[in-house]
Amino acid sequence: MISEKMKPLVQNNSVIRIMFEEGKRLAAIYGAENVYDFSLGNPNVPAPAEVNQAILDILKEEDSTYVHGYMSNAGYEDVRDTIANSLNERFGTKLNQNHILMTVGAASGLNIILKVLLNPGDEVLTFAPYFVEYGNYVRNYDGKLEVVSPNTVDFQPNLEEFETRIHANTKAVIINTPNNPTGVIYSDATLRRMAEILRKKEAEFGTTIVLISDEPYRELAYDGTEVPYVTNYYDDTVVCYSYSKSLSLPGERIGYLVIPDAFKDQEEVFTAATIANRVMGCVNAPSLMQRVVKRCIETNAVVNLEAYDKNRNLLYNSLREYGFTCIKPQGAFYLFLKSPIADEKEFCAHAQKYNLLIVPGSSFACAGYVRIAYCVSYEQIERALPAFKKLAEDYGL
């Protein structure tokens, strides 16, 4: 019954999502406290108190048909202005409501901009390790995702190879910083060099290459590390933002696209993105959550970052102590561990015997590594440490 395009998707259903379901199954058997599910980026830290307070205030103060009703497909104008002003204050951008499109999370934002840009056969570049869904998003519009090999020294993007991989039909590049699965933040030097390469290649091929910055983890940066704002480096940038992590609202599906003034044919692209939002069936981003976002910006609400930071330090220090190899994540809530054996899938399968659920790096085009999502309770990490220790011992670390 299903279409040719859906068949491989059904056959290779998301490993991460299958693990999420497996975790629920194991929890039902062994009890939730005895299953150490580090598979999914489902925030354990609750939304800041300002979120529920904003909901209560909105229901009290704003008209029901307005709060739950249709608005322009791009989103409420006042919400978009509030976001634009907040970005301007923080990053020195010059945005207004005409540059902000409210979306059903960053995933929908990515789909929108890819639908707007891609013709069949167009290439989109990204850097391994990368979020597996990018390939599906690009194939939705008959594009081709091309993956630059990982730089396993520090997991900054491999820019030497990048330069050789850009062709005349390279339409876009997707980056993700802070990065899922490595926790690495792209540095100022990285973005500067990346922009130089793109401009050089644009001139060489006479094309326009769009830099798509997927930023659901922007607010999750530790040790005071700055996350450079990509539109400040390269004009033809689209930012895909989500409140899934910064406000712990992943189920609510609320985010936005930034298409700045300097973007080529900005007005046409923004109009097309607004229409794409509509015809793909989202119509608009969920209305109540749009209004919540506005109030949360006004009260500077952000998720309790210290909790993730505490998790990060406990997990990183313990795993290093047990003999595992990994770089310390600077952002997001993932730790990218070197598998003690080349076949990291076997390593993951072995870990599962201790009820430890972790995701093979091959799911991110980076075999030999595994992703551990530490957006879980501190207690889960504490309870899981003996299992990680035994695992290290099993491999003679």
Next chain:
Amino acid sequence: MISEKMKPLVQNNSVIRIMFEEGKRLAAIYGAENVYDFSLGNPNVPAPAEVNQAILDILKEEDSTYVHGYMSNAGYEDVRDTIANSLNERFGTKLNQNHILMTVGAASGLNIILKVLLNPGDEVLTFAPYFVEYGNYVRNYDGKLEVVSPNTVDFQPNLEEFETRIHANTKAVIINTPNNPTGVIYSDATLRRMAEILRKKEAEFGTTIVLISDEPYRELAYDGTEVPYVTNYYDDTVVCYSYSKSLSLPGERIGYLVIPDAFKDQEEVFTAATIANRVMGCVNAPSLMQRVVKRCIETNAVVNLEAYDKNRNLLYNSLREYGFTCIKPQGAFYLFLKSPIADEKEFCAHAQKYNLLIVPGSSFACAGYVRIAYCVSYEQIERALPAFKKLAEDYGL
């Protein structure tokens, strides 16, 4: 910059949405009370009190990381079971959570099932007049929308022509009952005959044809008219439901798909639809609103239908009195008026001189008619009546 597929969409941006923006512009000039915007299906009747009460109770009683968090891509299991049980009670179906997929409104549900089913070149049939977006949804997946001519006698679907328009590559048929823009409800006899024709053609071509029932207006039926449940007529039916109108939550984007047990390859199709929901970027339907829906079903909440009914009677009776021709809508909140001149676009342009915003029937593939959305305040209709009267006089009715 934009893709070939997006170009015609930008050039022929939705007439209805443009009018919505035009209405906001005129309201700013003349004052909202002097602009009679009947263009958009944006419910004026507020959500029933149970909606906001449910939100308050959920925030008090349920865990924040659960309420705002990820769940299975198909939606919360308890919500899906509640919906299934409610449908079983009302319509004698035999559904459970494995047949219900929570979606970002019916528009997203339609996109999901079309992505699951269509290969390039596949035909999808629908009946004029029809909701303009169907064409865009079908083209998203490189399908071809074919439109059966309207039956302007009673606006039940034209089944004689339908039978001749089904081919070997007809993959699906989209129906919409209660209908936008006519307000007509497909009768038991209509659905019975439609199912017969489909089964006959399936046998003739050795194919499977899916009946997609777009049902955002199911709960909006007047004079006690029953809206037959389509899965009871034809096995290979997918129902696309939305709470946009039944709970006045159009901005919240919450609905569901029904893929019943009898559907061919049900498990594979349901899995594919769940994956499509994810890879198209929605990931899941907004979480808080899923939980709201559950409580609203438990309290039998439904929008105040009497308000729409009152609007319907005032508008219908007045327009008939002024000499206009139209059938009385049985459901939804639209009235489909015969234009007094053949060129209904000119009629609409003339109406706009009185600040009356109505949508040309050609936007629904039914020239010579106009759609009047009466999901507005009773007072707006009262205030608009003199303008409608003058309009009738201008055309010598």
